Structure formats: C-alpha cells, structure tokens
C-alpha cells in the first residue's frame with residue numbers, strides 16, 4: 001500500500017487499523033468471511049477502469065477484448081459450480097440482485113411472498129421499509145412458535161389465499177435447512193415464480209453441505225461474499241432460457257449500468273477456489289463448527305432458536321440470561337468476539353434493541369479453527385454474558401480476561417488475506 005500511504009496517509013492508516021482489528025477479533029458475524037489474498041488482489045486491479053455495459057459479445061463500448069473473457073470465465077465457473085444453465089454475475093450486491101428478480105417477473109403492485117424480517121427473512125423479500133415492500137404487495141410467512149421452524153403447511157395456506165406471483169425462500173437468520181422441494185411444490189400449485197435466495201448458504205451449497213435449490217427454484221439469487229468467500233457482489237442463476245433472458249434484461253438495462261469488472265474477476269477467482277476439494281472440506285467444517293458451538297451454548301443454558309443449527313448460523317434468545325441482545329453484542333465485541341444483535345421470532349423487544357444475537361462460523365472456519373476452538377468460544381460467550389447480567393464490575397473483569405485469551409487464540413490462527 002505504498003502509494004496509498006503517501007497519497008492519503010489518513011485513509012491508509014485506517015485501512016491498516018481495520019486489518020489489525022480483523023486479525024485480532026474472532027469474527028462471528030454470520031454474513032461475513034475472509035477472502036483469500038488472490039480474491040483481494042483481483043479486486044484491486046485496473047479492471048476498475050473499464051466500462052462494459054451489456055454482456056459478453058454484446059457491449060455498448062469498445063475495448064472489451066479482455067473483459068469479455070473475464071466475464072465469460074466467471075459465468076462458466078458459476079454454471080459449473082452450481083450446476084445451472086445460466087448465470088448473471090453483474091448484480092452489484094445481493095439487494096440489487098433481488099430487485100432484478102422483481103423487475104424480471106413482477107409489475108408494481110403485484111403480490112410477493114417472503115419470510116418476514118423478524119422471522120429471519122431479508123429486507124428485500126417484501127419488508128415494509130424496503131422498496132420491495134412499498135412498491136409491491138407483500139405477504140409474509142414466519143416460523144412456528146413451538147419449533148422455531150418454517151411451517152410448510154402455513155406457507156401453502158398463505159400462498160393459496162394470497163396467490164403471490166413471486167415467492168422467496170431463504171433469509172438472513174435461518175439456522176435450519178431450507179426445504180426447496182416443498183417451496184417448489186407450493187409455487188407450482190399457485191403458479192408463482194420461486195426465487196431461492198441463498199446469499200447466506202451459497203458456500204455450503206457449493207461445497208455440498210446444504211441441499212441445492214437447483215432443479216427446484218426457478219431463480220437462484222446469491223451474494224458472493226458470505227459463506228461463498230468471494231468479493232462483495234452477487235449472482236443470479238436460472239435453469240430455463242426464458243427466466244435467464246428476463247433476469248439478464250432486468251439487471252441490464254433494467255436496473256444497472258456498467259458492471260464492476262474488478263469484482264467480476266474476483267468472483268471468477270472465488271468460484272475457482274470454491275470448486276476445490278479444500279473448499280468442500282471447508283463448507284462441511286463450517287457446519288460441524290456451528291453444531292459444536294451450538295451444543296456448547298445449549299449446554300450452558302442458552303436458548304437457541306429452533307434448538308440448534310443445520311448450517312453456519314446460530315440464533316439465540318438471551319431473555320433467559322436476563323440481558324438484551326444489544327448490550328450483550330457490545331460487551332462481546334469489547335471482549336474480541338464480534339457478533340450482531342438480532343431479533344428473534346416473536347420478539348417482545350424493539351428491532352433496534354432486540355432479544356437475540358446471531359452467530360456464524362464461516363469466518364472462524366476460514367482461519368482454520370475447529371470444534372475445540374468452538375467450545376472455547378462458547379465458554380467465553382457464556383462468561384461475558386453471565387458476568388454482564390450480574391453488573392458492570394463483573395462484566396469489566398470478564399471482558400478484560402476474555403480479551404486476553406481471545407488475542408492468544410487469534411494469534412495462533414492467522415486469517416486468510418490479512
């Protein structure tokens with residue numbers, strides 16, 4: 001970073017500070033990961049200088065001799081990794097990718113069905129503050145109070161009553177396997193397009209650690225930067241030519257201008273990495289780690305939504321511990337354990353001060369940590385949260401002690417790319 005340091009030392013110092021913070025912290029934020037050095041290098045290239053509105057072979061600017069090859073490689077790798085006929089690697093991120101799904105299949109005012117945000121859905125699945133909830137007619141499903149899981153009979157009932165044109169499955173805080181075949185059957189029954197939003201679990205799907213929506217969903221939407229471990233970006237995939245054409249038109253010229261070619265190159269690199277045996281092992285270890293951490297937390301009296309996890313993610317209600325999600329997440333962060341506060345299903349507290357925290361194992365697994373480290377992390381989480389419930393002095397003491405132990409752990413497990 002020698003040029004950055006001389007041109008803008010202020011920003012250079014802040015980048016270094018963030019790098020140190022990432023190295024020293026146990027990243028348990030379920031939507032984050034560490035990209036490889038190769039992915040980082042691809043994002044920092046001259047490809048950022050090039051405009052290439054359109055698609056390979058059909059561009060509106062000259063000079064696409066190289067960019068066309070890069071985008072074609074990224075598309076081919078996505079098709080081969082996920083087993084689909086069509087892939088669009090241009091969406092700027094997950095939210096614009098989902099907006100493109102609406103653009104492709106709905107008109108303003110049409111009905112969309114998605115999981116409610118407080119139950120683990122995403123804003124872009126028709127939540128009220130999102131454009132998707134304001135410009136379309138959203139109807140929602142949730143989870144059962146007794147099981148913490150989606151009730152497919154309820155989904156079917158709502159779909160038959162409301163007749164949505166588009167159904168989203170997937171979300172941001174779902175600790176359990178998504179039943180793609182059951183969603184597909186319901187979508188078929190009501191004549192809806194089924195979009196599987198696998199933003200969180202794409203890496204698990206690619207690595208064979210979660211069932212694939214291919215063959216069930218009409219459209220697959222994903223970010224590339226969560227468990228898939230690529231740059232910030234997104235992809236839309238489809239099996240039928242008809243759906244693929246609609247999606248391509250929606251992304252460009254429907255919603256976007258020129259694709260971010262440096263990101264496209266980095267997506268291609270990440271997809272190459274994700275096709276390796278090492279990545280398969282990684283995806284399975286992410287799930288094994290989440291299971292080990294969930295077991296440790298449950299044994300320590302934490303109330304896990306749905307009782308556990310099938311994937312990379314744990315959602316827990318801290319009410320029995322006598323503390324809100326936000327103060328807990330803040331105390332954990334000071335102890336070097338980075339999580340996020342989160343609503344839990346049927347939360348009685350406000351979204352900005354909810355009852356739960358969300359934890360994911362994609363980042364720690366990228367650092368090479370295993371089940372033993374997960375049990376240690378579970379113990380630390382318990383120590384900080386329990387101390388916090390007792391009072392400030394107790395909390396200070398626990399935070400200082402855990403932070404020291406966290407530093408020792410992170411120094412033994414260097415993060416990729418840093």
Ligand SMILES: *Cc1c(COP(=O)(O)O)cnc(C)c1O
Pocket residue numbers: 031093094095096098121122124170171172197198199200223233
């Ligand atoms: C993260 C996420 C998105 C949005 O991705 P951004 O890149 O943050 O816009 C969409 N859907 C789901 C399910 C997600 O988890």
